[in-house]
Amino acid sequence: MGIVSEFVREQKRYTRSDLKRNFCFSSDEIDGFIKNLKAFGVLKAVKNNSEQCELSDLVDEDIEVTDVESGSDNYLYVFTYVGIITIGSRIIKCYPKYILAETTSVEEMKQVLKVIGKYGSKEQVINLYNGDAEYSSFNILAVILFLLNDYHDYGVYNNSEDIVEINGEGEILWDKTVNDVFPLIINNRPYYMELYTEKTIDDEFDFFKRLHECILTECSKQLETCDLLDLFDLVAVNLSEETLDDFGEVDYILYRLRSELNIQFNTRKQILLKTLYAYIAHNRTLEDSYGVSMYGTNSFNLVWEDVCAEVLSNKLQTPIGQLELPIPLLSKYQPNDKLIDIIRKPVWIGNKEGGRTFDKTAKDTLIPDLITIRHQGGTYQFIIFDAKYYNIQLEQGKPLRGQPGVSDITKQYLYQLAYKDFLDDQQINDVKNYFLMPVQSNEIINKGIAKMDILSSLGLQDIQIRQLPAKIIYDYYLSGRKMDVSLLNI
Structure with missing residues (x-):
């Protein structure tokens, strides 16, 4: 059998029969497929009932930890991953849960992968392995993508x-x-x-240059065979007609790479040599029967937070002395302090003998996702955004579902309360509160309001709900541009 490639949606429920049919498995193969994906934490099992079928998000307490029942559709399986997973000759393309259409375009998925790549590149880490302990495996897909992207950025290794x-x-x-x-x-x-x-x-005949060209060509052919080259927006690389066998035994190649590492002090070359070493040492391809490789994330909510923070000019980490404020910064505040530092931390007061007390300050406190200060027509607006990766159903005649929880709502009110003294001191009277959710649309949708009377009665602003067109927001993010906040109809 050749490569089987299939799109799936994060958080959507699939039966065992669905997976068996979509990925062309025999009855003997499907259970191993499910077990492997569960072991790597990208597939969860929940009970097959009407309540689960109605949910748009996976709740931790609903997850079943029992083993897969052979031949049974008693469970529904949920992908908790956005990105690409390869398992043997099967390619799984997991797109985000807000893309509700049954068919998704390749261009849309390509953009999502670029966003994940930009977010992940901040850590500058090559994820050579998936998982840990007995389930860890060499992540050949991550290595191939690193080598090809490195080549397109810096060219071939040269001495x-x-x-x-x-x-x-x-x-x-x-x-x-x-x-x-x-x-x-x-x-x-x-x-x-x-x-x-x-x-x-x-040196055109340098051993390591030729080796690099050979591996790049091999990596490019692997992605092309798996129909992934275009999905990652990469150009085919054909630099060599040599094979790894032309360079000698594996142990000899690894010896040469170790020797080169000992005399090479350029950081980029060191990383490249180590990656080539890992590629050869594990001697794996994407189509290996038992190999699981992944490129993506289990936490797309963090990606969405980063996207919104970048696009909407987050000021949370900006020194307050650099902020545009209605009046000069009062002397009670330090110019180098940041907005995040203004929120007071909880204090725990303990009792000592003799009626005396002592106090301990906690390390953590409330942390908003992002804050923007907008100056418009002589008015200063303090805008508190919370990026929420939710599929909310807020429609007349339909049940409410997929919404943020009570704690999310109360925290959003409390963020305004935490900044009350600073806002009063600096004469900022206009405060806005927003939940930002991704949607598969071409325009910003004013979805409504979330409110709690016991908190809004204190004079705190209710929370506006805006669904942002993910495709457009990603364009801003990938190009490094900022979006005009006024487009949200503030």
Whole structure:
């Protein structure tokens, strides 16, 4: 059987029969498939009942930890992953839960993968392995993508050598010229008819350059065979007709790589050599029967938070002395303090003997997702955003579901309360509260309001709900542009 590639949606419920049919498994194969994906934490099992079928989000207490029942549809299976998973000859393309259409476009998935890549690149980590303990496996997909992206950014590994020439076009070696060339003396001045020069050239036959080209070509062919090259928006690489066997036994290649690492001090080259070493040492391909490889995330909510923070000019980590405020910063505040520092931490007061007390300050406190200060027409607005990765159903005639919980709502009110003194001191009277949720749309949707009377009665702002067109927001994020907050109809 060749490669079987299938789109699935995060958080959607699938029966065992669905997975068996979609991925063309025999009865003997499907249970191993499910077990492997559960072991890597990308597939969860819940009871097959009407209540679960109505849920749009997975609740931790609903997850079943029992083993897979062979031949049974008593459980529903939920993908808790966004990205690409390869397991043997099966390619699973997991798209985000807000994409509700049964068919998703390749362009949409390509954009999601670019967003995940930009978010993950901040850590500068190659995820060579998936999972831990007995379930850990070499992540060949992550390695292949790193090697190809590294090549497109920096080119082929090269070792250069310095060549000394006579009357060349490189830099003149005056010491060698003076010592080795007989000068012509005219009017007591020496004239050198020949000059030693030096130039640096790349060694086209260097072992490591050829090895790198061979592996890049092999990696490109693997992605092309699995129909993943276009999905990751990569161009095919065909640099070599050699195979790894042409470079000697595996142990010899690894020895040469270790030796090169010992004399190479360039950081990029060190990382590249280590990755080539891992690729050869594990001797794996994407189609290995038992291999599970992944590129993506179990926490797309964190990706969505980062996207919103970047696009909407988050000021949470900005020193307050650099903020545009209605009046100069009062002396009670330090210019280098950040907005996040203004929120007071909980204090625990303990009792000592003799009626005396002591106090301990907690390390953690309330932390908003992002805050923006907007100056518009002489008015300053303090806008508190909370990026919520939810599929809310807030429609007349339909039950409410997929909404943030009570704690999410109360915290959003409390963020305004936490900044009350600062806002009063700096004469900012206009405060806005927003939940931001992704949606598969081409326009911003004003979805409504979330409120709790016991908190809004204190003068706190109710929470506006805005669904943001993910495709457009991602365009801002990937291009490094900021979105005009006024587009939210604030």
